[in-house]
Amino acid sequence: MAIMDLKFLVFLIALLLVWETQVQAETKVFNVINYGAVADGSKDNAQAFLDAWNDACQYEGNGRMYIPSGTYQLNHVQFKGPCNGGMEFMIQGTLKAPTDPKLFFVSETWINFQYVSALTIYGGGTLDGQGASAWKDNTCSTNPSCRTLPTALRLDFTNTSQIRDLVSLNSKNVHLTLYGCDNVEISNIKISAPGDSPNTDGIKMAKSKNIRIIHSDIGTGDDCIAMLDGLYDIQISGVTCGPGHGISIGSLADSRDIEDVSRITVRNCRLHDTTNGLRLKTWASPYKGRVFNLTYEDIVMENVQNPIIIDQNYCPHCRCNSTASSHVHISNVRFKNIRGTSSSEYAVTLNCSQARPCTDMRLEDIKLEYKSRGTPALSSCSHARGASYRPLRPLSCL
Ligand SMILES: *[C@@H]1O[C@H](CO)[C@@H](O)[C@H](O)[C@H]1NC(C)=O
Ligand SMILES: *[C@@H]1O[C@H](CO)[C@@H](O)[C@H](O)[C@H]1NC(C)=O
Ligand SMILES: *[C@@H]1O[C@H](CO)[C@@H](O)[C@H](O)[C@H]1NC(C)=O
Ligand SMILES: *[C@@H]1O[C@H](CO)[C@@H](O)[C@H](O)[C@H]1NC(C)=O
Secondary structure, three states, rough: OHHHHHOOOOOOOOHHHHHHHHHOOOEEEHHHHHHOOOOOEEEEEEEHHHHHHHHHHOOOEEEEEEOOOEEOOOOOOOOOOOOOOOOEEOOOOEEEEOOHHOOOOOEEEEEEOOOOEEEEEOOEEEEEOOOHHHHHOOOOOOOOOOOOOOOOEEEEOOEEEEEEEEEEEOOOOOOOOEEOOEEEEEEEEEEEOOOOOOOOOOOEEOOEEEEEEEEEEEEEEOOOEEOOOOOOEEEEEEEEOOOOOOOEEEEEEEOOOOOOOEEEEEEEEEEEEEEEEEEEEEEEOOOOEEEEEEEEEEEEEEEEOEEEEEEEEEEEHHOOOOOOOOOOEEEEEEEEEEEEEOOOOEEEEOOOOOOOOOEEEEEEEEEEEEEOOOOOOOEEEEHHHHHHHHEEEEEOOO
16 A cells, blocks of 8 residues: 555656656746847837747747846837736846937837736836936926826736746836736835826726735835725735835725725735835725725835825815715724824824715724924814724724
8 A cells, every 4th residue: 555655646746747848848048139129228129029929828838938137118009918938027137218209108108008918017026117207297286187107017808827037227107017917926126216107006906806016115205005996906015115105995985886995905014115005995986886805904104195095085286076975885904013203293194084884994003103392192083973993093083
């Protein structure tokens, strides 16, 4: 019997080895240089990249599109699936976005992947959005019919994929957008833009599920992470945010009813020198929706203006009916072990909707200090129902 087991084990190991070598053998490299790409920092490489992608995508095994080190000028590109096998997009070099204003509005995305499965974007390279050339053209804070500057990297309807070991600098708009994605892991990425650059969100997501953002460093001029509607099973952990506007849900319900947002966990993160820490924002509008089952746990705040803030009366530029309040119902939100310093007096603000009060709110083990003139930090609640558990500083308003 023991000998049978041993034979079986040897057989299994052999099988595993054969399988592994096959997997290895199946990876074929498609080097952009062989498709005419030139790393001189000025020639546009869009066509060479698309040609390499098309061949890699048609390959029956694992296709690796390879971008060696060097600086590549790249205009707008759209990489489309479905592909015949797994896809790797391995960037060791630096990709530079256009600085010619004529090219800014060609598409709302600089580098776009659509309908791809089993995609891995990695390699330690850099996406340089060259945003400084375009931020002055962002007139959206004053002009409602403004044109949208491009997002640097966007994945649409892309499943079972990874983005790791990548740097994204100075995007003209959002650095990374996920839309309609399922099962994507983002890890070890660095996103960086100046604290005063307009609308340069780090990671923005909508209509997606099973997304993990881990071990990443984000500093921008807008939200480090922005979560819009139709999201569930989202895990964020080991993220450092600052400068920026914090880790946000919303703004929700500005123009229509929203799809549910639920099962979001933010754990073991550090926010420093941001305007907000953990923020949830819904417009004062008649549009309905639900946000529920959120957990924020083990978060450190350093010099954050609004460490915990729910604002359901959001209405910038007086676009809404001042007597209306949000119709989005927020429930079952837990803040646990949130510590550090607030740069404003109000460390905790739960400003919920009169029409749909927040329910099952839970504050637990909160220790936030207001570091100015020995004044204690304060908390403010309206239309928020729930419970709090010690120790609590500021004293809870729940
Ligand atoms: C990814 O999954 C979504 C639904 O979960 C589906 O609509 C979409 O077609 C899938 N995309 C691919 C490329 O398989
Ligand atoms: C939300 O949380 C409640 C309480 O923990 C649980 O009963 C419910 O099943 C959860 N809902 C979803 C959709 O996960
Ligand atoms: C809460 O919202 C109301 C309505 O917009 C506003 O008047 C009030 O100042 C807000 N409170 C805080 C603490 O933000
Ligand atoms: C503003 O909202 C209130 C309450 O929902 C409603 O009665 C009123 O008609 C609205 N006014 C306008 C101008 O939409």
